Amino acid sequence: MKKPISHLFILALIALLLSACSSIASRNPESGEQFMPPTLSTAIVDEEVMGKWSRSCALCHITGEAGAPVVGDTVEWQRRLQKGEEAILNNVAEGINSMPPLGYCMACEVSDFRAMIAYMAGLNQ
Amino acid sequence: MKQISRRTFLASSVRAALFGAYAGSGAAFAKSASWNNWSGGQTCQPAGRYDIGSEEELTSLLRNTLGPIRPVGSGHSFSPLVPTDGHLVVIDQLNGILSSDSEKNQVTLGAGSRLGDLGAQFDKIGQGMINLPDIDRQTVAGAIATGTHGTGVTLQALSSFITSLRLVTPNGSIMDIDSNDEDLLHAARVNLGALGIVTQVTMQNREAYKLKKREWAAPTEDILANFDELAANHRHFEIFPLVYSDYSLVLSIDETDEPIGEVELDAEPTSDSSIAESLGLSENPTPAERLRQSNETASRIQPSESVDISHKILSNIRNSRFNEMEYSVPAEVGAECLREILKTIYDRAIDVNFVLEYRYVGADDDWLSMAYGDHPHATISIHRAASEDYRPYFNIIEPIFWKYGGRPHWGKVHSLTHLELAELYPRFKDFMELRRELDPQGRMLNPHLRALFDE
Numbered sequence: 314m315k316k317p318i319s320h321l322f323i324l325a326l327i328a329l330l331l332s333a334c335s336s337i338a339s340r341n342p343e344s345g346e347q348f349m350p351p352t353l354s355t356a357i358v359d360e361e362v363m364g365k366w367s368r369s370c371a372l373c374h375i376t377g378e379a380g381a382p383v384v385g386d387t388v389e390w391q392r393r394l395q396k397g398e399e400a401i402l403n404n405v406a407e408g409i410n411s412m413p414p415l416g417y418c419m420a421c422e423v424s425d426f427r428a429m430i431a432y433m434a435g436l437n438q
Numbered sequence: 439m440k441q442i443s444r445r446t447f448l449a450s451s452v453r454a455a456l457f458g459a460y461a462g463s464g465a466a467f468a469k470s471a472s473w474n475n476w477s478g479g480q481t482c483q484p485a486g487r488y489d490i491g492s493e494e495e496l497t498s499l500l501r502n503t504l505g506p507i508r509p510v511g512s513g514h515s516f517s518p519l520v521p522t523d524g525h526l527v528v529i530d531q532l533n534g535i536l537s538s539d540s541e542k543n544q545v546t547l548g549a550g551s552r553l554g555d556l557g558a559q560f561d562k563i564g565q566g567m568i569n570l571p572d573i574d575r576q577t578v579a580g581a582i583a584t585g586t587h588g589t590g591v592t593l594q595a596l597s598s599f600i601t602s603l604r605l606v607t608p609n610g611s612i613m614d615i616d617s618n619d620e621d622l623l624h625a626a627r628v629n630l631g632a633l634g635i636v637t638q639v640t641m642q643n644r645e646a647y648k649l650k651k652r653e654w655a656a657p658t659e660d661i662l663a664n665f666d667e668l669a670a671n672h673r674h675f676e677i678f679p680l681v682y683s684d685y686s687l688v689l690s691i692d693e694t695d696e697p698i699g700e701v702e703l704d705a706e707p708t709s710d711s712s713i714a715e716s717l718g719l720s721e722n723p724t725p726a727e728r729l730r731q732s733n734e735t736a737s738r739i740q741p742s743e744s745v746d747i748s749h750k751i752l753s754n755i756r757n758s759r760f761n762e763m764e765y766s767v768p769a770e771v772g773a774e775c776l777r778e779i780l781k782t783i784y785d786r787a788i789d790v791n792f793v794l795e796y797r798y799v800g801a802d803d804d805w806l807s808m809a810y811g812d813h814p815h816a817t818i819s820i821h822r823a824a825s826e827d828y829r830p831y832f833n834i835i836e837p838i839f840w841k842y843g844g845r846p847h848w849g850k851v852h853s854l855t856h857l858e859l860a861e862l863y864p865r866f867k868d869f870m871e872l873r874r875e876l877d878p879q880g881r882m883l884n885p886h887l888r889a890l891f892d893e
Contacts, residue, residue, distance in 0.1 A: 361489075365489070368533070369530070406471065408474065413759065414478055415473070417513075418530075419473070419512070419513060419526065420489035421487075422471050426471070
C-alpha cells in the first residue's frame with residue numbers, strides 16, 4: 314500500500330510547482346504595528362532614507378524573514394560585504410533569492426541603497 | 439521629496455519647463471537607478487524618481503513640470519505598464535488609514551498602502567476586506583488600476599470595493615470621484631495609471647471574519663463537471679490543474695466561527711527530493727511518463743484544513759519569482775478553454791512544471807474590468823519561472839485564450855492592442871476618449887500604453 318501524502322507535502326508541492334510559500338510562514342509581523350527602526354545608528358542616517366527603509370526593507374530585515382540578513386548583525390553583514398558593495402547593490406537592483414528587485418523600494422536611488430546597506434551593516438556607528 | 443526645499447523645487451521646475459524633465463533635488467541625479475519589476479521581466483532606466491510626500495507636492499509637480507511620468511506601486515505587473523525613460527512617481531508615503539466609518543464598514547486610505555499591510559490594521563478596527571488577491575504586496579492604487587481580483591463567483595474585483603477615489607489629473611487638478619457620477623467612477627477605478635494618479639480611496643469592507651481553507655487533490659474532470667455548483671456552494675473555490683496530469687489541487691474557502699488552527703493529517707512528511715522522484719522529474723521524461731508519475735503522486739495527496747483571520751487565508755507571499763499570463767473568458771466556456779490549454783501543453787510537450795490556476799470572478803461594471811458585464815468570468819493563469827524565457831510557452835497558449843473571447847489581465851503578460859481590445863471591452867473607446875480628455879498630451883503614456891490606446 315502506498316504511503317499517504319501529508320498536508321506538508323501539498324505545501325511542498327505547491328512550493329515546487331508554483332514556487333510559492335504559505336502566507337503563514339512568511340507574514341510577519343501580524344500585529345499591524347508600524348515597524349520602528351532599531352536604535353542602531355539611526356541618529357546619523359538621513360531621515361528620508363530611514364523613511365524609505367521603514368516602508369520597504371524593514372519588513373524582512375528586522376525579522377530576518379526568508380533568510381534576510383538582520384539589521385545590526387554586523388558579523389553576517391561583514392561576511393556579505395566581502396563580496397564588495399557593488400555586488401550587493403547589483404543584488405538589490407535585480408533581486409536575489411526571496412528579495413524582489415529594489416527590495417520594494419521604488420523610490421530608492423543608488424545612494425539610498427548605499428546608505429541603507431551601511432546602516433544595516435552597522436557601518437555608520 | 440522631503441529633502442527638496444520649495445525654492446529648489448521651483449527652480450528645478452523652471453528647468454523642467456525649459457528642458458522637459460524635472461532635474462531632481464539638485465543632488466547628483468545624473469543617472470537614476472535602473473528599475474525592474476518583481477519578476478525582472480520588465481526593466482527601464484528612468485530619468486529619475488519623484489517620491490511624493492503629499493497631495494500638494496503631487497499637484498505642484500504635475501503643474502510645474504513636463505515630460506513623461508509613470509506611477510509605480512510595488513512593481514508586481516508583469517506587463518510593461520511602468521517602464522519609462524521619463525520619471526517614476528512613487529506614492530508609498532501616501533499610506534495608511536486616514537479615516538474609518540464603523541457603521542458603514544468603510545475606510546479611507548492612502549492609495550500607496552500595500553494590501554498586505556492592511557489586514558492587521560483593519561482587524562484592529564473590526565473590519566476585514568471583502569476579498570484579496572493571491573498576492574498581497576501590491577499597493578491599493580496598483581491593484582485597482584490593473585483590475586486585480588481574488589476568487590469567488592459572487593465576489594468582484596478589488597476595484598469594485600472602492601466607493602470613491604481622489605484622482606490627481608495630469609494637469610494637476612484634483613477630482614473627487616464617487617457614485618454621484620457612476621459612469622466616471624466605473625471608468626476611473628480600473629485606470630491602468632493612464633488617467634492621472636490616485637492618491638486616496640474609500641474602500642467598502644465588512645465586519646472582521648475568519649475563514650476555513652480546505653485543500654485536497656482530485657481528478658480535474660470530476661471537478662470541472664461540478665465546477666459551477668462547487669463555486670456556488672463555497673465563498674471561494676478554485677483549482678490548480680497539474681500539467682501532464684489528470685489531477686488538480688483543489689482549494690475551497692468558507693466563512694467559519696471555528697478556532698484558529700491548522701489540521702495536519704496523520705501522514706509522514708515527504709521530502710522535496712522524494713517529491714521530485716514522485717513527479718518523475720528525471721531528465722527528458724516523455725509526456726506519457728510524466729502523466730503516469732504525476733497521477734500516481736497526486737492520487738496520494740491527503741486533504742488538509744486551516745482556519746485563520748480572513749487576510750491570512752486569502753493571500754500568499756511568493757518567495758520565488760515568475761512571469762504570468764492571465765485571461766478571463768466567459769464562465770460557460772471556461773472549462774473548455776482550460777481543457778484545450780492542458781491538451782496543448784501535453785500534445786506539444788511544452789517543458790513546463792508550473793500548475794495552472796482556474797477560478798471564477800464575479801461580474802462588475804468597471805469599464806476595463808476583465809469581468810465587465812452581466813455574467814461571471816472564469817480566469818485562467820499560466821506561469822513560467824522568472825529565470826526562463828516565458829515567450830515560447832505564452833505565445834503558444836495566448837491564441838487559445840483569444841479563441842474563447844479572452845480578456846487580458848492588465849498587469850499580466852499579453853500582446854493585444856486597441857484593435858482587439860475595443861472588441862473585447864464594450865466601453866473601451868469611451869475610456870480612450872476620457873483618457874485623451876484628461877491627458878491630451880499623453881504625458882502618462884509609455885510605449886505599451888500608446889499601443890493599447892492608439893496614440
